[in-house]
Amino acid sequence: MQQKLKSTLENYAFVLPAVTIFFIFYVIPFIWVFQLGLYDWDGILPTKIFVGMDNFKEIIFQDKIWWQSMLNAGYMTAIALTFQNILAFLLALACDREIRMKNFYRLIFFIPPVLSEVVVGLVWQWILDGNYGLLNSWLAHFGMQNLVHNWLSDPQTALTAVAAVHSWKGFGWGFLLFLAGLQIIPRELYEAARVDGANAWVSFKKITLPMMVPVIIMVAILTILGTMQVFVLINTMTDGGPAYHTEVPVTRIFASMRGSSRFGYACAQGIIFGIILMALSFTQYRLSKKARN
């Protein structure tokens, strides 16, 4: 009996370090977010004022910039879901063929994703710079003077420019996942289809697409979660400007915390945002499942 107890305790000891770290740095913050969301607190003074749902009401009914930031992130996500993922899918299809240098292409396409967002943001900020940037000097050089302008400080182009850079950095992820998905489709299926006289388009529609549905759902959900939570790229390229045009939810949460020292408010924003993210990926999952049947 004692032997057995000792053995069980030993087994617990194996997970103890992981559970301790996880409890302190994940579980406690998780609970505190919900608790702090009900308070008005500057993060420093010991006095916390209980305000109930006031933070949530203020965010939902009064915080226009918050919802603007949500729309901005939604816009970036729409671009990522369409342009970025379609590009990734086409590239994966191209590299799934018997084609030379496909390992080389795969190697190159995944370079932007391994670079840090800070590096990517600062390099592109330099390329898009309004006065001395490379893009403008090329446009001028090739006689497109009328297109030259300040990409990142013009409200009309700032968000799209950041979204394009985000897609540039991200398409390699989708590409790799799509390619892995394409490669596990049994080749016999295609051969059988060819024997039956199906052309390339028919076998794409009848074999490739249906087999790829799980991967497509996965990439879509990862894209939504990743893009909605964009922060570093914004922080390095525009810092939310010009005039809130590139604010996203995480920059708003950060601003509530650092800028206006409203920790409770920041937590409430985090909760609302978390719920929206869960709802989005759940909806996406359900829709895709429906489309599959």
Added chain:
Amino acid sequence: MRSSGYYKIKKVTINLVIHLFLIAVAVTCIFPILWMVSSSLKTQATVFRDSSLIPQVLHFENYLRAWNEGGFAVYFFNSIIYTVSVVFGIIIVSSLAAYAFSRLQFPGKNIIFYVFMAAMMIPIPGSFVVLYVLLNKLHLLNSRLGYILCLINVGLSMSIFLLKNFFDKLPRELEDAARIDGCSKLGIWWHVALPFAKPALAVVVVFNALNVWNEYMLALIIFDSKNLMPLQRALMMFRGEFLTNYPLLMAGLTITAFPIIIVYLLMQKYIVKGITSEVVSG
């Protein structure tokens, strides 16, 4: 009837079009990096006018200046410390836990495991706010230890998941043989399970190393002192100070990106494996 020549030409044309498309995208991927390196070799006087990719005079002294005056020697060293400590911590902590989840019996095992897995799925976007409060209480703000512990936690779930899947494939006979030889559980973990899991450990190491090296958000929250900052955090600081000194900034960016690109080129296999593991495992 169309001749076989027609099909040959058609095939060549299609392949050509595909290659052109792939090459265009590949160039788009690489060019900004080349431009970064190119700008880092110009001077403050030429960087705004000279739009050539290979400048006539290469000013390597920018790197020396960034390294010494810009403080990148310190930041580089910091990033190395954080990356090595976090990866080491993750390997030990997650492999112990993964081994237990895979091979040992104790009440509540499955629940604990699923909580770890749920943490991978549930986003808490505001967690950095609370992490700041927590670290403040623990007197771990602006400290190396605080940053390291937070990042160990970040990599934990994913690493446990990957390693547990691998330990599940460990043959019973290997374990039994070790047990008969008088190995304790800890001994089996160290002498049998870890060597067996080398391919998965490689994925965990490379993956987490990339994540830690590239981490910015937590470094932004945690560090005030320059001498503790990792590269990513320092770059933003640096930009604030040397506002339009692009050659120096680009040299700093190159110093930051260079190790990652090298590691990626050498360890490509493991990175791809880590990312695609979920697709392939269904």
